[in-house]
Amino acid sequence: MESGKARLRLLIGKVGLDGHDRGAKIIARALRDAGHEVIYTGLHKTPEQIVETAIQEDVDGIGLSILSGAHMTLFHKVIRLLAERGAEDVVVFGGGIIPDDDLGELRDAGVAELFLPGTTTADVIRWVEEHVRPRAIPG
Amino acid sequence: MMLRFHTQTAGCSLQAQQPLVNIVRVTIQALAGVLGGTQSLHTDSFDETLCLPTEEAVRVALRTQQVIAEESGVAHTIDPLGGSYFVEQLTDKMEREALAYIDRIEQMGGIIAAIEAGFPQKEIADAAFHYQQQIDSGEKTLVGVNKYQIPPEEDHQLQILKISSEVEQRQLARLRDVKARRDESAVRAALDRIEQCCRSDENTFPAILEAVRHYATVGEICATMKTVFGVYEEATVL
Structure with missing residues (x-):
């Protein structure tokens, strides 16, 4: 890892009934190889489980991979649960098959960035390192 | 053959x-x-x-x-490529490589032991990561993705099929309706029978069929089986 670059704690998660984990695993591995600590949740997690893990592990950012079409429901829920737990400063980003029409609403809801087909792993690493900062953990 | x-x-x-x-x-x-x-x-x-x-x-x-x-x-024609040395050698190569995997898995103690050790997961994850690196670097061509691209605004706008939330409401209503009309004690007995089979070595299938005949739902059947078997938690392998 380059000196001066912050080592981030990141959670890469799969939510809902979507079994397509190829992308999530590639991103998790690419971020880990870039020097960050990555917790990959495995498949079929509920928004509650994602938020619980994020808080337990004191992560700085959450990346959700959703290819099931349920992105509108699941992103909103994760963001709402984070706010309820006072962890709204955890940066939420995501990727998957998300129609253009839905992008605006998800960004308005607080999804910091959405990576669509054609994104390279280098694009994701660059964005994460520019936009996710280590959080000051109280206590 | x-x-x-x-x-x-x-x-x-x-x-x-x-x-x-x-x-x-x-x-x-x-x-x-x-x-x-x-x-x-x-x-x-x-x-x-x-x-x-x-x-x-x-x-x-x-x-x-x-x-x-x-x-x-x-x-x-029954086999238009029959006799093509190139296709035949591809088949032979795939067969050889598949058998090498099978031998390796046998040596690990079979597929269940191999899965528990994360072997197939690791092989798939490695191949997927390697493939993505080849796409990212342009070593492998994907037409329209990393070569011959066009700006997104010029791309074909597909009609996307959207499922309205009404479908969910309709299904929930049907489910409520079925549950209201079925013989609840027969459902309960059938689910208990499934649980019994799960706890023994008995074939679960006749019990499942019986439960379905009494309109037990897939959710209820799975929930019953979960009380005995739990839920598979994959060992995450990156």
């Missing part, structure tokens, strides 16, 4: 960018299946990367098979 087999074109080869190109990918793959002698064929719809297929996309997938079967002439 005769091997009956079904072929499905590769969903993972379909791309979101320039989606109509997927029709060409599916055609080549379907033709390969037919040339290989498949008895049964599923062609993917060109919009499957983006949504559940629309009626139009499903029709194109079907027409693809019909063009191969009724226009191309390849189906007039």
